[in-house]
Amino acid sequence: MGNERLDNVAPTLYNTKPRERPKTKEEMDENVEDPIDAWEIFDLIRDINDPEHPYTLEQLNVVQEELIQVHNEPKETYVEVQFTPTIPHCSMATLIGLSIRVKLMRSLHSKVKFRVSITPGSHNTEEAINRQLADKERVAAALENESLINAIDQCLSVRE
């Protein structure tokens, strides 16, 4: 019965990446400062739970390391995260975007600025959702809504 209400009844599952961070030469060198990179951001958001299915955003290919860009600039570190809803009419897209935002807000230094948006072409109302996710006032107001923050915390909780 519950299944009939799901937007996407049978989502495709994807292989997950190794947990171990790929080691680069620079990283082994203690004299080199490690700036934030896409892998690190990916590692923060890969285990976020999908609001509908008992899988992580990584397992559903909603988030991918390849869809994360980090710009380490002199005046700011700017992170762009794109996510891909499993189906183009997914009603949970805003909630997923907010969960990613909240996870990054809670994990990153306030100097690191980021933008979360839908992978172009992957959602019917991507422009409207992207605008909402980029509006700090709307996001702030949404995060004062108790039922919404509970739903986000569910997505961010660590599954047994």
Next chain:
Amino acid sequence: MKVEELSRLRPGSGRRIWCVAWHFSGDVLASSGEDKTIRIWKRTPNPPYFECRSTVDDSHTRAIRCVAFSHSGNLLASASFDGATVVYALEDSDYTESNKLEGHESEVKWVAFSPSDEFLATCGRDKSVWFWQVNHEDDDFEVVSVISRHTQDVKFVGWSPVEDLAVSCSYDGSLNFYQFDGDEWKTTQTIKEAHTGTIWSAAFDSSGKSLVSVGEDRHVKLWTRQSENPTSSEQWIRMASYAVDDTRWPLYTVGWNNLNGLIAVGGGDACIRIFDVAKVDGCETLRLLQKLDDVHSDEVNAVAWNPTQANLLASASDDGTIRLTTIDI
């Protein structure tokens, strides 16, 4: 240009400060923010020159987006994400809650008193702008008009300093102008696509004949009034536009100094930019005079020029501080 920090005020909570507003005397400042608290700061003779004299923390249940003094200084109003606008009256040198104005369906985003203090305008997430009239006999507020011309969230509503003329800015990218016809408030002009994306704020000059607006598109735009005939559909036209091209973040706030004509713009890149309007070949243009990049360490949500001390700017930020900066040409 000489820029100096006069003072940095740090309310205890350390949380995002959404708004700062001056009392007409220039000696009192109100602030509000995410911590649901209004603070009243008074000028003192010694550093840090402003001191928090009172707080109101029981009038709203959610973040307080905006605070505004009436022009007489006798009233203070606050607008909150909890959907209410609260008015406070000055009693024994303290502001105490006198009215709660309810009607907006969801978040109230801005509140402002008309220059005569006869009207109060509010706007919000429910896409509407409300005009309230003060009944001075019983100090009550009555709804005069509810206008739903915007198709989205209304972020800001502001008044001309010289007459009962208001402007609103919206997520829908348009500006709306309003005037009172003696009976109700009417939309006198809508400028669609005034900006690309959300318009966050606007400010009039001292004459009420020019307006600047700022938005998500990182543009500062100058509008001037061509006609005072309220039935003319093109009273306001765009005179100049300045693209701030060294940021990727929205411009959130603008203040037009009514004493010296300087324009302060604050944005998501934590910078405050100072502009003026200059005549070039007979045309008015916006000129960037200075970029202040070390006033705040996070996004700037509000700027307010002191109404009596021309060189003093107050600003509020996500970094949890209010800064008082002196800016001399």
